[in-house]
Amino acid sequence: MPDDYRERLFGFLRSRAVGQPGELLVEDPAPRPSTAPGAGDDLAERFCSELSAVGGEAVNLGAVEDPAAELGNWLKGLGLASAAMDSDPAWELLALPVRELLSSAGLAVDSVDSSVNPQELAGYDLGVTLADAAIAETGTIAQCARPFRPRAISLVPRCHLVLVPSDRLLGGMEDFFEGIDEGACWATGDADFDSYFTWITGPSRTADIEKTLTIGVHGPERIGVFLLGEGASDG
Amino acid sequence: MVKVLRHYDVELEFPGNQTCCGQPAFNAGFRREARELALAFLDVFEDCEAVVSPSGSCVAMVKEYYPKLFSDDEELSGRFQSLADRTWEFSQYLTEVLGVTEFPGRRDGSLTWHDCCHSLRGLGVRDGPRRLLASVEGAELRELEKSDECCGFGGLFSVKFDKISSRMLSNKLACIEKSGAESLVATDCSCLMHMAGGLEKSGSEVRALHLAEVLADALEESGAGSQEEASS
Amino acid sequence: MRPRSDQFHELSSRALEDDSLREALKRASSSFHAAKTDAVDSMPDWEELRQRGHDRKNRAIENLPEALETFEKNFRSRGGEVHYCEDGASARDRILSIIRSSGGSSVTKSKSMVTEEIALNDHLEAAGLSVLEGDLGEYIIQLAGEHPSHIIAPAIHKSREEVAQLFHDHLGSDPDADIPELTRVARKTLREAFLEADIGISGANFVIAETGTIVLVENEGNIRMSTTVPRVHIAVVGIEKVLPRRSDLATLLRLLCRSATGQRVTSYISFISAPRTGVEGDGPEKLHVVFLDAGRSRLWADPTQREALNCIRCGACLNFCPVYESVGGHSYGWVYPGPIGSVITPHYIGIEKASQLPQASSLCGRCGEVCPMKIPLPDMLLGLRAKAVEAGSAGFVEKLSMRSFSLLARSPRLWRLLLAFGRPFYRLVVRAGLAAVLGGAARRWSRSRSLPLPGRSGFRRWWRENAEKGGE
Numbered sequence: 049m050p051d052d053y054r055e056r057l058f059g060f061l062r063s064r065a066v067g068q069p070g071e072l073l074v075e076d077p078a079p080r081p082s083t084a085p086g087a088g089d090d091l092a093e094r095f096c097s098e099l100s101a102v103g104g105e106a107v108n109l110g111a112v113e114d115p116a117a118e119l120g121n122w123l124k125g126l127g128l129a130s131a132a133m134d135s136d137p138a139w140e141l142l143a144l145p146v147r148e149l150l151s152s153a154g155l156a157v158d159s160v161d162s163s164v165n166p167q168e169l170a171g172y173d174l175g176v177t178l179a180d181a182a183i184a185e186t187g188t189i190a191q192c193a194r195p196f197r198p199r200a201i202s203l204v205p206r207c208h209l210v211l212v213p214s215d216r217l218l219g220g221m222e223d224f225f226e227g228i229d230e231g232a233c234w235a236t237g238d239a240d241f242d243s244y245f246t247w248i249t250g251p252s253r254t255a256d257i258e259k260t261l262t263i264g265v266h267g268p269e270r271i272g273v274f275l276l277g278e279g280a281s282d283g
Numbered sequence: 284m285v286k287v288l289r290h291y292d293v294e295l296e297f298p299g300n301q302t303c304c305g306q307p308a309f310n311a312g313f314r315r316e317a318r319e320l321a322l323a324f325l326d327v328f329e330d331c332e333a334v335v336s337p338s339g340s341c342v343a344m345v346k347e348y349y350p351k352l353f354s355d356d357e358e359l360s361g362r363f364q365s366l367a368d369r370t371w372e373f374s375q376y377l378t379e380v381l382g383v384t385e386f387p388g389r390r391d392g393s394l395t396w397h398d399c400c401h402s403l404r405g406l407g408v409r410d411g412p413r414r415l416l417a418s419v420e421g422a423e424l425r426e427l428e429k430s431d432e433c434c435g436f437g438g439l440f441s442v443k444f445d446k447i448s449s450r451m452l453s454n455k456l457a458c459i460e461k462s463g464a465e466s467l468v469a470t471d472c473s474c475l476m477h478m479a480g481g482l483e484k485s486g487s488e489v490r491a492l493h494l495a496e497v498l499a500d501a502l503e504e505s506g507a508g509s510q511e512e513a514s515s
Numbered sequence: 516m517r518p519r520s521d522q523f524h525e526l527s528s529r530a531l532e533d534d535s536l537r538e539a540l541k542r543a544s545s546s547f548h549a550a551k552t553d554a555v556d557s558m559p560d561w562e563e564l565r566q567r568g569h570d571r572k573n574r575a576i577e578n579l580p581e582a583l584e585t586f587e588k589n590f591r592s593r594g595g596e597v598h599y600c601e602d603g604a605s606a607r608d609r610i611l612s613i614i615r616s617s618g619g620s621s622v623t624k625s626k627s628m629v630t631e632e633i634a635l636n637d638h639l640e641a642a643g644l645s646v647l648e649g650d651l652g653e654y655i656i657q658l659a660g661e662h663p664s665h666i667i668a669p670a671i672h673k674s675r676e677e678v679a680q681l682f683h684d685h686l687g688s689d690p691d692a693d694i695p696e697l698t699r700v701a702r703k704t705l706r707e708a709f710l711e712a713d714i715g716i717s718g719a720n721f722v723i724a725e726t727g728t729i730v731l732v733e734n735e736g737n738i739r740m741s742t743t744v745p746r747v748h749i750a751v752v753g754i755e756k757v758l759p760r761r762s763d764l765a766t767l768l769r770l771l772c773r774s775a776t777g778q779r780v781t782s783y784i785s786f787i788s789a790p791r792t793g794v795e796g797d798g799p800e801k802l803h804v805v806f807l808d809a810g811r812s813r814l815w816a817d818p819t820q821r822e823a824l825n826c827i828r829c830g831a832c833l834n835f836c837p838v839y840e841s842v843g844g845h846s847y848g849w850v851y852p853g854p855i856g857s858v859i860t861p862h863y864i865g866i867e868k869a870s871q872l873p874q875a876s877s878l879c880g881r882c883g884e885v886c887p888m889k890i891p892l893p894d895m896l897l898g899l900r901a902k903a904v905e906a907g908s909a910g911f912v913e914k915l916s917m918r919s920f921s922l923l924a925r926s927p928r929l930w931r932l933l934l935a936f937g938r939p940f941y942r943l944v945v946r947a948g949l950a951a952v953l954g955g956a957a958r959r960w961s962r963s964r965s966l967p968l969p970g971r972s973g974f975r976r977w978w979r980e981n982a983e984k985g986g987e
Contacts, residue, residue, distance in 0.1 A: 053599045057754075057808060058580050058584070060816075061580040061812060064815075066577040066578070067574070067578035067581070069581075071574065072582055072759050073724070081564060082559055083557070083560070102778070161796060166710055167711075170710060188780060193791075193798055195795050199797050199798060200739075200743060203736055203739050204710075220765070221765035222765050225761050225764065228761075238794055239792055239795060240593075242786070243593060243789035243792055244798060245785075246783060246784065246786070247783065247784040247786075248782065249780050250782050252734065252736040252782055252783075253735070254651050254698065255776070256651040256655070257651070257675055257694050258674065258675050259547075262694055262695050262698040265701070266649065266739075267783065268736075297974075297975075302927060305921075307920070310878060310900070311900060311904070311917065312897070312902070312903055313909075313921075315921075316917050316920065319921050319925060320925070400881075401880075404879070404881070404884055405880065431881075435877060436877065437877025438877075440875075440876065440877045441960065442956040442959045442960055443874060444527075445959035445960065446531050451838075451841060452964070479967065480965045480967060481963060481964050483964075483965040484963060484965045
């Protein structure tokens, strides 16, 4: 589409140039704030306390004796009927038998990928995914667009279960962005990691009416994030 | 203020040619007039060793805005900056120049402190006066809820937008009443005048006093009566 | 949205008499205050963070043409389309034309102040499209036929009762529903629209030059719904929204979330750089950014006011402004209320149409203190007042008074004379209760305050008689 205004706008802006040429993208590293966890910190503990503080449910399976039982009990406690699990090939590499645990908890499990109709996803109570990355500073999990994972799987069903392989748990926001730039293993794949990704921190919420907090508006009202221990996956 | 400063053996002068710092003109956008009055101020005070004022907003004008008003003239803005560095709000002069931490004398009664906007945000005046007041024997300092919220004066704002100004004032009066203090104390005569007007109109018994009045009272060690309210 | 900023006096007077609004604003204010204070207290490096945010945003704004161009190049290289529109009218037309060529007719929209600026909804509806606001607060005011009164919480001026009545009238729900129930009703109604929409329209919190990314920050999930389900996603973005690099987001997100809602981070943050890629089965097929100028380039060209473009729309200045708390957002008559609104509205709609806004401030300075981007809002209000005077908009009486005042204040002898005579005269008038004689200002003062009564003699005489000689 023709854009006549573009030329006029740039002409105007350039005629009054203020900055120095080339300075826009110059690297300008900043010290991290003291609240961003560093390499020596217990990231799993930090992650769990941050997420719990905002109404999410976080469990460090690496510190639990029987991870399968722990996850199994949580699933049974949900009392839900159906689950949509994404078709991540990495599920096969996990030691934890997630699919079996879902079935044992009474959930009918279907595998879905990004070709599924979002309307169909509305028929499932629980969406199940692996996190691409997790950020301990804020209790955040990152999900990017992958062919095997619908974008709406972490949005439409009422509840969301996420598992985080230990090598994907990062300290702070800076680590996340650096990871993408440096092509960290969790930031690569069959699609460009960064064409679309979303950060999810806790359940959906609003305080638009009288500043009173309500959980579960358009997104899930419950999110359970389970951190996997070392060696829990061969991926 | 004179009484208190004299107590600390400060040699005082009152240049009779002083008039106004020009803040009302500046705030209304009349920069030409503001510059004219700034130059007149410079003329009156430039040769003084230090300048002290009982009005936080005037001092903020001198320190924050005078140098900026002449930013296009290096020489003048330098002279203004030098004057600004020697100009003090009364409580800051006591605490930062004279280093007063404990104030002598006695004044019975409960007090509550309001943070005037220009003193607080323009000059950083917060803990100094509270410490001074708390140190006066017999004085009971009560914290004012939302003490840093504007009283609604704002110079010409108080009449140009009088209804909004009155709402802000009534919010402030409610907090003053809630504190249960007998007197309200602050660093700015104009804000005090506005709050005193509201207190009186609403039939409140709370008195609005300048910090200097309270401290001078303490020096008299009688706790009764205040200095004749002076305005120039 | 048609501006009514020239009616600030009437609108604010009415607002001051609205008790329900007063309650709502008081509730909002204490909630926002507490949230922000806690959030800032939990960040010991807050001041450093502010400075960093200020510097990084300045870097983008000072290099605006390069920033926009870099964004465009990167965004387009991955399949997105970029448009530049001079004003609201051309932006509306361009957006409609994008929608028409996609063949879609149902639109879900997320909260976007810039789309309010250009009155997009009315234009699309007039063209026969169905437009539904997905953000709960925006949905409420859409049903009510109103405009947002706050940047972050658009329906903050409404009580639960009003919302329940509104939902009852439009959706047939229980007129006494409580807040969780009302939220459930909205979720159910909007979900159907979300899952069937052809077009999603959003704003953008930030756009990143280095990577060609749109960043969207929310808590509800409606933005994710509108930007991942429909075939077409259109982001309407002011040209000032650029940041230089993706890593700058660490700083800016920490500042925005804490300042807006007191959260360390919101529930959902979307980072969108491309439409559906070849291997994906979902996501929009078409992705558009419509850049809007509408007065921003002119503001950019003014070095004394340019910093207003650093605003990240957190609403902190509104939340801490005692004037906003007294009169609410609608009094400002346009899209942006509070201190930031008082600065940018005159620039965007013309200073003659919004002359009262920069005046309606006591200059208490709280806005500049809480702004996460260190925008010197009080200085900018002063700057706008000076501009108004330079442009000749000050009234004749005011101009004359200021000139006379300056002359008087530069003649010490005349000044002292005036004091000497004025004092007894003024005292007489006040004590006799004849304040009205002193004119309108005295009348307006006296409605809620007693006039000050100076002493019989002033400081100068006291000094001469008692203190000049260093006396007792």
